[in-house]
Amino acid sequence: MFKKAFASFSEFCKRLFQTPYKAECVEDLPDNFKKKTLYVIGTKDEPWQVELFCPCGCEDKIVLPTNDSMKPRWYLKVQKGKPSLSPSIFRSKGCKSHFFIREGYVDWCFD
Ligand SMILES: [Zn+2]
Numbered sequence: 001m002f003k004k005a006f007a008s009f010s011e012f013c014k015r016l017f018q019t020p021y022k023a024e025c026v027e028d029l030p031d032n033f034k035k036k037t038l039y040v041i042g043t044k045d046e047p048w049q050v051e052l053f054c055p056c057g058c059e060d061k062i063v064l065p066t067n068d069s070m071k072p073r074w075y076l077k078v079q080k081g082k083p084s085l086s087p088s089i090f091r092s093k094g095c096k097s098h099f100f101i102r103e104g105y106v107d108w109c110f111d
Helices: 002-017
Strands: 022-026 037-042 047-053 061-065 075-079 082-090 098-102 105-108
Touching: 002 105, 037 082, 061 082
Parallel strands: 022 037, 022 082
Antiparallel strands: 037 047, 047 061, 075 082, 082 098, 098 105
16 A cells, blocks of 8 residues: 555656656667667667667666567667667666666666
């Protein structure tokens, strides 16, 4: 009960304070790589790779393969321009951030 109330409260805060990521399909990465933009290399239906700035603020660029021939690979879904990625993104180096991107919003994992 409490956990559920807390979950909806944190959901509310997240949407209030976060600027969601936008998905942008590109053939090549632009020179001025923007924050809060998830670049989809390839097409929305057949994304080859996605790139984004780490949401923690460390300014590292994260590159995730979304292609069948790559392992590991991530699954991208774009709804109304907002990207969702699964599974979670767990950085083994640098800031060691662990998070999900769901409908453009970052869900942090604190375990
Ligand atoms: Zn980071």
